[in-house]
Amino acid sequence: MPHEVRGVVARSKGAEVSMETIVVPDPGPGEALVDVQSCGVCHTDLHYREGGINDEFPFLLGHEAAGVVEAVGEGVTDVAPGDFVILNWRAVCGQCRACLRGRPWYCFATHNAAQKMTLTDGTELSPALGIGAFADKTLVHAGQCTKVNPAASPAAAGLLGCGVMAGLGAAINTGAVTRGDSVAVIGCGGVGDAAIAGARLAGAAKIIAVDLDDRKLEWARGFGATDTVNSRETDPVAAIRELTGGNGADVVVEAIGRPETYEQAFYARDLAGTVVLVGVPTPDMKIELPLLEVFGRGGALKSSWYGDCLPSRDFPMLVDLYLQGRLDLDGFVSETIGLDDVEEAFGKMRRGEVLRSVVNL
Template sequence: MSNTVKGVISRVKDEPVELVDIVIPDPGPNDVVVRIQACGVCHTDLAYREGGINDEYPFLLGHEAAGIVETVGERVTHVAEGDFVVLNWRAVCGECRACKRGEPKYCFDTHNASKSMTLEDGTELSPALGIGAFAEKTLVHEGQCTKVDEKEDPAVAGLLGCGVMAGMGAAMNTGEIKRGESVAVIGCGGVGIAAIAGAKLAGASKIIAVDIDPTKLEWAKDFGATDVINSKDADPVEGIQGLTGGFGADVVVDAVGIPATYKQAFYARDLAGRVVLVGVPTPDMTLEMPLLDFFSRGGALKSSWYGDCLPERDFPMLVDLHLEGRLPLDKFVTERISLDAVEQAFESMKAGKVLRSVVEI
């Protein structure tokens, strides 16, 4: 039997979001209904609202979520009613060419729910990243649910669903940081700070944070940065080289994703160093650089999609590390808000006042 619940939608480009009644259908054979307990406010949700993803309005926003499996479809085996889960947007298919060659992190056919959530008048909703979790309940494919330790705070666990995992994975999975290496992170928003936390967890000896905001640089120190550079006041390439014996960092993570910061990352690395792009460029951005520089510097230039994570492997591990006191995931939660405060949370995000606002339901 379908459920009518409250949810936050974006109905029109650039207009404030609305808290409305939405209809959650009965799950299909491999779908589950999850009762949402907490959902982080991510920049991707704002991008949906502003038309930066596509124009398939209305959107049901929210995707960094944790909650309890409430109802399961008849063929579901992956989770059971009552399980505490973190939602993900990489429910790998196991059948595409990436999965078959042993690289499911690049799965080309990830699963989503088989039915649409709707407004009360029947208008179909486009769920953000196939999740749509600014709602009391949501409908997802069973593979989008990753069971984690139920002792974890839902507000903390849910953040692994996107930004925190993207940043930590960029450092640990894509960047393959080794113990004792030097790392620089350009851009210290939520994803960049997570990359710093990941670099520390991986055993980096020097972690250099770069940003133009002194508050964010203080956050970076709190998560493990050994040095900070305010790029308003100093050239970041020269600064990173100066802190690494003149050579540059072994790994540089660009958590901004614009041509200027990518060039900084490229030239701030050591010879044969690695550049990791995790900040998401817009479609209109282009990059012009001497081709000879790519050849002469060697190394690796990588893009990090969702931190190259595998939710079933990474989410439980990171939750366990937090519960053991070895990873300060709770520090990412700046404020806890209600469903009707999402629009204000977007303003706080744009002003750089928060690492994460988290909706608690």
């Protein structure tokens, strides 16, 4: 029978979120019901609330989550009740042209639950990124559940579900950072700091953090930055070049998503270097670069979708590194809060006071 639970809903563009009673169906074929334990407050949730993703209100917010599978529907074999899982928003189909070519991290037909969660009056909810985890329970496609070691803290592990995986993957998967590389990261919020942590895991020799905020630069050092540049005070392109022997960095990760910072990333890389865009731009943004410079500098200009991750491969590995003490996921958790505190957490995020507020349920 359906479950009535608490959930955080954005009813209209720009309106403060509200706590509502959510009706969650029992899982159907290919679906899983998850008892949510923790969920990070991500910028994407704020984008949904502001109408920056689409206008399919009302939204059930929250997507960066970990929890325990409570029940599964017909045909589900990869997870079972009692499994500790991280939720992901790219459950690969296995059948599209990307999957069939052995590139499932690019899957073009990812799965979500077929059934809808609703308000008590029957209004259908749009779950953020197909997850909707600012709720005591949520319904997802079983492929959105990735089983990991239950020894991990739910508050830390859940962050792999979005922002931390996006940043780590931008460095390791998309940027292919390797031993001895020089890396620059522009924008040191949660995603940027995760890229720094990923570069350190990969063995980068020099990791340059760039931001306007000295507090964020100090956080970046904690995740592995060897050098910091306050771009409010110093030209970041000149500073990155100076710190890399005049050459520029082998890999530059742009974790903001703005034309001006992307241009900085383009000019701050070495010849044949790589630029990785993981910051999310708005639809109106445009960039103009001299085509001769694009040709003459060689290398690669890449976009990173979800850190080009494959959850079934990457989440268990990264949780193991966390449990070994080699990846400080706890360092991304600035505070733990309740469901009632999500709106306040959005304000702290906007003011740059936290890397991540995490809702514990």
